[in-house]
Amino acid sequence: MNPLSTRRRGCFALLFCGLVGGAAAGAERPNVLVILADDQGWGDLSIHGNTDLETPNIDSLARDGALFDRFYVCPVCSPTRAEFLTGRYHPRCGVYSTSTGGERLDLDEKTIADTFKAAGYATGAFGKWHNGTQYPYHPNGRGFDEFYGFCSGHWGDYFSPPLDHNGRIVRGDGFVIDDFTEKAMAFIERNRGRPFFVYLACNTPHSPMQVPDRWWNRFKDRELEMHHRDPRKEDAGHQRAALAMCENIDWNVGRLLERLERLDLADRTIVVYFSDNGPNGWRWNGGMRGRKGSTDEGGVRSPLLIRWPGRIRKGTIVKGYGGAIDLLPTLADLAGIEVASVKLLDGISLEPLLLGEPPADPERPIFSCWNRRVSVRSGPYRLDDQGRLYDLTRDPGQDQDISGDAPEIAARLGKAVARWREDVLSELGDDARPFPIGHPDCRLTQLPARDAKATGRIERSNRFPNCSYFTSWRSLEDTISWDAECLASGRYRVEVHYACPAEDVGATIELSFKGASLRGRITQAHDPPLRGAEHDRVERAESYVKDFRPLDLGTIDLSRGRGPLVLRAIDRPGAQVMELRLLVLERLEEETAPGGKR
Numbered sequence: 389m390n391p392l393s394t395r396r397r398g399c400f401a402l403l404f405c406g407l408v409g410g411a412a413a414g415a416e417r418p419n420v421l422v423i424l425a426d427d428q429g430w431g432d433l434s435i436h437g438n439t440d441l442e443t444p445n446i447d448s449l450a451r452d453g454a455l456f457d458r459f460y461v462c463p464v465c466s467p468t469r470a471e472f473l474t475g476r477y478h479p480r481c482g483v484y485s486t487s488t489g490g491e492r493l494d495l496d497e498k499t500i501a502d503t504f505k506a507a508g509y510a511t512g513a514f515g516k517w518h519n520g521t522q523y524p525y526h527p528n529g530r531g532f533d534e535f536y537g538f539c540s541g542h543w544g545d546y547f548s549p550p551l552d553h554n555g556r557i558v559r560g561d562g563f564v565i566d567d568f569t570e571k572a573m574a575f576i577e578r579n580r581g582r583p584f585f586v587y588l589a590c591n592t593p594h595s596p597m598q599v600p601d602r603w604w605n606r607f608k609d610r611e612l613e614m615h616h617r618d619p620r621k622e623d624a625g626h627q628r629a630a631l632a633m634c635e636n637i638d639w640n641v642g643r644l645l646e647r648l649e650r651l652d653l654a655d656r657t658i659v660v661y662f663s664d665n666g667p668n669g670w671r672w673n674g675g676m677r678g679r680k681g682s683t684d685e686g687g688v689r690s691p692l693l694i695r696w697p698g699r700i701r702k703g704t705i706v707k708g709y710g711g712a713i714d715l716l717p718t719l720a721d722l723a724g725i726e727v728a729s730v731k732l733l734d735g736i737s738l739e740p741l742l743l744g745e746p747p748a749d750p751e752r753p754i755f756s757c758w759n760r761r762v763s764v765r766s767g768p769y770r771l772d773d774q775g776r777l778y779d780l781t782r783d784p785g786q787d788q789d790i791s792g793d794a795p796e797i798a799a800r801l802g803k804a805v806a807r808w809r810e811d812v813l814s815e816l817g818d819d820a821r822p823f824p825i826g827h828p829d830c831r832l833t834q835l836p837a838r839d840a841k842a843t844g845r846i847e848r849s850n851r852f853p854n855c856s857y858f859t860s861w862r863s864l865e866d867t868i869s870w871d872a873e874c875l876a877s878g879r880y881r882v883e884v885h886y887a888c889p890a891e892d893v894g895a896t897i898e899l900s901f902k903g904a905s906l907r908g909r910i911t912q913a914h915d916p917p918l919r920g921a922e923h924d925r926v927e928r929a930e931s932y933v934k935d936f937r938p939l940d941l942g943t944i945d946l947s948r949g950r951g952p953l954v955l956r957a958i959d960r961p962g963a964q965v966m967e968l969r970l971l972v973l974e975r976l977e978e979e980t981a982p983g984g985k986r
Contacts, residue, residue, distance in 0.1 A: 417583045417723050418696065419657040420504065421576075421644065422715075424472070424587070425637055426465060426516060426594040429667030430689045431614075431674050432634045438672055440614045441607075441631040445642035446693065449661055452702050453695030454742055458709035460765060461664055461690040463681050463758040465541060466491035466518045468664040468712050469589070473499040473519065473530070475716035475727070475735040479757065479816040483519070486541045487853040489839055490819060492520035493530070498729035500716045501531025504585035507725035512575040513537065514568040515589035521839070522823050523830035528554055532587070536571045540838060541854040543591060544933030545920045546598040555832045557972070563600050565590050565633075569640040573647045580651050583723075588644070593633035594668060596920060596928040597625075603632040603639075604925055614672035617785065621670035629925040630669060655697045658722055660715065663690045677786040683756040683763040683773050684786055696722065700742055708747035709765065710738045711754045718742075734812075753801070755808050762805050762813070771801035822873035822950050826880065826975045835870050835953070835971040842868050849967075850931030857887075857934070857969040864957050868968060872901065872953040874946045878977040881943050882906060884955075885936040885970040889915040892962030899944060899971075902951045907958065908941035910966055936969040943976065 431438050435447035435455070449455075462468040466486050467478035474481055474497050482494035493499070501511045512534035513527045518541050520526060527535035536553050543549060543564070551560045551567075561567050572588045592599070607628040616622050641661070648654040666687040667673055668680045678684030692710070694700060699722075710718075713735030720727050721737040741747060751767035761773035768781040777791035777798040791798035825833045838853045844866030848856045858868055882899055890913035898907045914937040921932060957965040 416656065417507070417509075417725070418699075419576075419583055419653060420509075420585045420660070420719055420723065421648075421657055422472075422585075422587050422660045422719075423641060423644070424469070424515075424589045425634075425661075425663040426589070426591045427630075427665065427668035427680055428593055428634055428637070428663040428691075429671070429673045429679070429686070430663075430676070430691055431672045432593070432631065432667060433691055436674065436691070438614050440610070440612050440672070441635055443634060443638040445638045445645060446661055446691075448645070449659055449693035449695040450703075452697060453659070453693065453700045454704035454706055456692035456706045456710060458765075459662065459690050459692035460688050460709065460711040460754050460756060461662065462712065463665050463683055463687045463756065465516075465594075465664050467758070469517075469519050471712040471735075472715050473497075473501070474729065475500070475713050475733040476731065477713060477734045477755065477757070477812050479813050480734070482816070482819070482821070484816050484819070486518070487838055489821065489823065491518055491541060492525050492821065495524055497731070499530045500719065501527075501585065501587070503531075503716065503720055503725065503728040504723070505531045505533070506728050507723070508583065510575075510579040510582055510584040512572065512579075512584070513587040513589065514572040514575070515564075516540075516543075516591040517589065521836065522825070522833050523555065523827045524824070526555060526830070529827070529830070534575055537568060537589070538591075540836070542594055542596075542852070542930060544596070544855040544931055545923065546592070546596070547923050549933070550935075552834070555830060555834075557834075563636075565592055565636055565640055566600075569643055573644060576647065576653070577651060580653060590637055592637060593630040596923075596930055597629035597633070597925045598920075598923040599629060599632045599636055599925065603636045604629070606635065607632040608925075616670045616672055617675050617677070618670070623669060623926070625926040626669045627671045630667070630671065632925075658694065658696045658719065660719070661691065661693045662712070662715075665690070675785045681758065683758060683761050685770060685780065685784070688756045694742065701744070704742065704744065706738075706741045708738075708741045708750065709754065710741070711735065713754075714738050753804050753808075755805070755812070757813065760813065762809060764801050764805055764808070766801055766804070769797060769801065771798060771805065775802060777801070822871045825872050825874045825953070825973055826876040826878065826946065828876045831975045833973045835872075835973070837868075837969055840868050840870050842866065848931075852930050854930070855933060856931045857936070857967055859967045861957070861965040861968070862960070862963065864960060867954050867956045869952045869954045870971075871950075873950040874901065874948050876975060877947045878945070878975045879943050880946050881974045881976055882941040883972040883974070884908070884939045884941050884968065885972070886910065886939055887914050887916060887934050887936055887967040887969075888964075889913060889962075892964050892966070894959075894961040895965045896958040897941070897955060897965065898958055899941065899953070899955050901944070901946055901953045902949055904945050904947070906942050906944040908939065910939065912937070912939075934967070934969070936967075938972070
């Protein structure tokens with residue numbers, strides 16, 4: 389189905405229904421606030437029956453609007469974000485990993501922000517982006533006027549860490565979810581006189597498990613009553629921290645809803661709440677099989693709550709199902725605007741379901757994929773990635789394979805998966821995309837260690853690249869490099885974010901690209917302690933971090949073209965060269981065109 393021709397309704401029909409309408413007929417367009425949680429399972433809300441925590445503000449969205457009984461996302465973070473942003477399955481968009489460039493959204497994709505910006509909306513994104521760092525992969529290059537947050541898949545410290553504000557590095561202010569919410573509310577207030585589209589992408593309860601005392605103290609000694617279907621797998625400390633983080637999200641949702649009320653915007657604002665995958669630990673999740681990373685129900689079923697006072701009837705329970713791919717066409721329909729993408733969307737508008745109509749295709753398949761494992765949900769059935777068939781109406785925990793009892797259904801869904809692999813998954817080829825430098829519309833380029841490759845014995849601070857840095861750089865033969873493409877010739881100032889103890893100061897390093905080179909020397913010691921552990925509620929798997937110091941390496945003339953951007957050491961008077969977190973390149977001159985014109 390091509391949602392470029394998504395279902396529209398006339399003014400009188402909409403007003404007669406009294407549920408959703410007005411915008412498409414020329415009435416004042418609604419604002420849109422989308423809140424996305426990170427690693428929050430379907431079972432991490434009190435409205436879904438979890439009595440171990442309280443989420444009254446999130447729950448109120450269902451009480452005052454609609455709750456989807458079944459809504460599907462991807463097994464992990466960046467693919468879900470890609471599908472929400474584009475309305476297309478993530479393999480079509482170039483997303484196949486959660487780090488080292490595989491999280492990037494192809495540049496020929498149009499996003500939901502492009503759609504709303506083209507319709508005159510102010511657009512802002514706050515929090516975790518996770519679909520590319522360097523412009524134009526950066527949120528400011530994907531339709532968002534304002535961005536405040538981080539572009540990586542996870543972050544190493546949640547209390548006043550370094551963050552990204554429209555491409556520049558700034559220092560965060562307090563606990564990140566509170567901070568992101570503050571910035572989102574300020575954006576709403578600044579733009580209250582025009583329609584706005586706000587995307588608040590929380591990075592909790594993703595690990596590391598950090599949360600302020602106010603919420604942790606409610607859970608640290610609590611005896612939990614709700615348990616996973618196999619309690620032996622549980623980690624009680626991790627469970628408690630996750631639930632505390634969810635209650636913090638709920639508090640911030642309450643602040644957002646109160647701010648909309650105070651600004652007299654509540655009735656004119658569509659509020660959407662969902663999560664990006666199943667829970668990031670073994671905890672109560674309604675008895676479903678699977679967790680984050682799984683293509684089973686427990687890994688891909690997400691909350692979806694939508695409120696639009698006066699348009700969506702209070703207490704609506706949507707029995708049909710949808711997915712992250714459906715949110716773009718749905719929100720465009722509700723706002724009465726055209727989808728910006730000229731590509732075929734995989735998503736459809738869920739507006740009819742919000743109107744209380746039955747689904748047009750009750751057996752419409754929705755596919756779930758990760759690491760080339762594919763499952764499909766169709767009607768009451770799920771065919772898992774092993775070809776086993778389950779009737780989720782009778783067996784919500786996926787305990788009884790019925791493929792032998794219903795071979796025709798299993799065969800039909802197996803063929804659907806095969807077609808999907810051929811039509812969609814086949815679009816994922818080898819990733820030859822370079823990391824861009826100096827896009828003409830953006831002077832600053834950040835090149836984190838995450839996106840680089842190291843040779844020899846240089847090591848990452850952790851096996852998870854997202855918020856890592858390079859260490860153990862001891863040999864002059866070893867290098868750190870980025871597969872880069874310079875998009876605008878000119879003079880660039882280079883900043884190296886490093887750490888180096890006093891006994892190792894003095895190394896000379898060289899940056900080179902396509903015949904141009906720049907050398908600089910480390911003259912000042914900077915040996916900060918690791919940070920993050922002091923805020924962790926349970927032991928983490930990810931890297932700890934440091935407050936790295938920026939070193940002005942000087943300027944280099946770069947010409948347009950592709951090649952390796954290489955950092956090497958010329959000499960090393962101490963035991964190591966340095967530890968490296970980030971390169972920042974700033975174009976100082978505009979590209980000079982033939983004839984000397986700029």
